[in-house]
Amino acid sequence: MTNRSTTMRKTAPGADxxxxxxxxxxxxxxxLFAGGPRYLGVSAISRELGISKAVVYRILQSLVSREVLATDEGAAGYRLGPAAVALGASALRRFDARVAATPVLRRLREETGETTTLSGLVGDERVYLDQFESPREIKMTVDLGTRFPLHAGSSGKVILAFLPAERREAVLSRPLAALTERTVTDEAALREELAAIAAGGVAVSLGERQADAGSVAAPLIGPDGEVHGSISVCGPRYRFTPEAVDRYRALVRDAAEEIRRGWTWLRDSVTGAG
Known part of the structure; x- marks a missing residue:
């Protein structure tokens, strides 16, 4: 039997x-790098976060030394480095909802003739993780990896409707920016709509995030019972007639449930399987 000695270290008050x-x-x-421009400089980061330039510079240098960030000769500012790319790739591999969603969203695209998307919840915003483009000449495409607010558009609203009350209230307590003239920015009206979305399990947007876009979305509920993202059918607004929207409601709701049944990431992470 081996004896092991343990060194006890006192922590100064407030150190944690x-x-x-x-x-x-x-x-x-x-x-900031996840949702902003490709290159960011010390001054821009300092202004955005309200941190001194000296502190920002130290953070950036530490991240560069670990290849999480990098610089390019002739370019002003910093960009994501190879270590960040590796982390992102690893996260996508572990996000089994994406794996489960792929065949379902492909089939949903064939059933609707419109672009289908997968969004993930990131903090109090969302990002598009994947899309399957419509085969039609006139179609909607999305920017993968770009962060969007939760209050504008069906993919965000359906996530917001299913968030725990405390997180939802935190979002609603902030100013709600109008992305188009159809964005709902009145808090009372938005609360009423979110209650209806939670009851029906589907959100609809007609020009709320992009003026000429229509979409129908359902939440992705994980094995833990929490909302982790959403899926949607999206396309030109003129094609989202009341009849089309009614049809898409059922299709998107059923697709989200199918993805949920195939989602195993949480179980695997808890049991150590895989």
């Missing part, structure tokens, strides 16, 4: 809080 704050700053800097 300082460490947590520092980690949060690093995370905030990285999240």
């Amino acid at each position: 809080n300082v460490g947590t704050e520092a980690a949060a700053r690093v995370a905030d800097v990285l999240l």
